[in-house]
Amino acid sequence: MTEEKSLNFIEEIIEEDLRTNKHGGRVLTRFPPEPNGYLHIGHAKSICLNFGLAKKYNGKTNLRFDDTNPVTEDVEYVDSIKNDIKWLGFEWDKELYTSDYFQKLYDFAVILIKKGLAYVDESSAEEIAAAKGTPTEAGKPTSARSRSVEDNLRLFEEMRAGRYQDGEMVLRAKIDLANPNMHLRDPLLYRIKHAHHHRTGNEWCIYPMYDFAHGQSDSIEEITHSVCTLEFIPHRDLYNWLIENIGIYESKQYEFARLNMTYTVMSKRRLLQLVNEKLVDGWDDPRMPTISGLRRRGYTAASIRNFCDRIGVAKRENMIDFGLLEFCIREDLNKTAWRRMAVLDPVKLIITNYPEGKEEILIGENNPEVEGGEGEREIPFSRELWIERDDFMEDAPKKFFRLGPDKQVRLKNAYIIQCDDFKKDSDGKVTEIHCSYIPNSKSGEDTSGLKVKGTIHWVSALHAKTAEVRLYDRLFQVENPVLEEDFKSTLNPDSLTIINAYIEPDLANAIVGRGYQFIRLGYFTLDKLTSSDKLIFNRTVGLRDNWAKETNK
């Protein structure tokens, strides 16, 4: 008997609806992206919620593209969105498009006009905005508000027929110009756009506003629980007004707080700016909070799903520590990533008592977290090695468990060595470290009886291969960039560092899409730009580093 996880407020609503048989036991949600950008981690929260709800309550989820604005939308985005959802591990029931409903929506508009609840207004955008008043001041009608039903019908038909230019007139709902909810002050329903639509081509020159499409689309599909983010709360009254006056299925909307994360931005508009201004290398730049960026960075779908599970669902504004996402990917990769050795900042180490020309093949487990280690790989060893520069200190503090004059460490999967000497150049930079090894201390057959505190990673200089390694840091320097006058001014100039590293030979067999732990360094994955003559690794995330914490005290 496991302890039951507490319900979020939407699950509570659904369970209550199920209890009262409100929808005949039916649960149908939908995920409604606009195809005008790539999905980001905030969308992942919504995807996990909508698809997760359906899965949990034996329901279904539709994928519906909200494609009511042909000017900003594109099939490239449609394809990327479908790909990302599948990659995250979810399956939609129906693939739908708001544009499928253009005729229905047009008919709904006609119904409203005939009921005297909608009118064509030829006022300019500025005039209409001015006539809406302010939150504390009622709006005033434009002269168009009193137009006859017959004239409205005729004008709306003419709008559709292409008699008018973009912006010449709009269709508005006739609701209440004094309503404290600004969205009810005769909102726009249709506007003229002589634009090519990625699905309907040139069939239409008028397009419904989002507000005239979204709620009714939910209604057409008979969505039982329409889940969206907080900023649509004031729109709900309008959707309900439309549904009631058109007389269609009552779909109910519930709102939750969108995801915000530290040191990044979470709006398609801003992410698009970064892409367009070439401040990042496209939507899938590994520094981007997009699903495709995280995937390229080495994040797994499971880690993102776990993250979304952990952050919860509520109505209060929130700012999630980016460190939580990092915890989730470390948790996943620790269990699955194969261990390999690589040296990012090399210094030469010579084992003076190891015969010149001698080579040995040592064995290393692929994954110590799993019984049996998931097999093993061969690691060549020889007299000259590369080790990490900061694994050696001439004047080390007491608790430094690595190399230094007269100190002993174990070489991972190899021998214990003792530092005898080292060389420096004229700038005082260490150029060479001389050690002697303890022959009977070999990993797995150690009879030396020696105990050493530290183990360091290494790569045989003779056998090492090289790779480009891309080290990523947070994209922004401040926790919440949008608080700045210009969010781009806080971009972190050091968010990407490209270095060349020595890697153990087996890493040449690395596979795109797999995570590797470079021992003591972090998790890495092959970048899509890798070619046959050049390996490129992205650092997904570093290992937790308590030593760094200690030294920063």
Added chain:
RNA sequence: UGCCCGAUAGUAUAAUGGUAGUACAUCUGAUUUUGGUUCAGAUAGUCUAGGUUCGAACCCUGGUCGGGCAACCA
């Protein structure tokens, strides 16, 4: 100064009128051929003032603070 939403450890999120818990973060200690992992422990919270009640994080009222709303965007 209109309307709407919200407020529980540093960050999130539970407790739905009856012992304020969990995760991340932080700090101790143990284990460790990764200063990783794992394990054990610690620190730390109900915005405020009233009211209802035997009893309030929870219900009511006022206040404070935060967020949203006046695109031919979604």
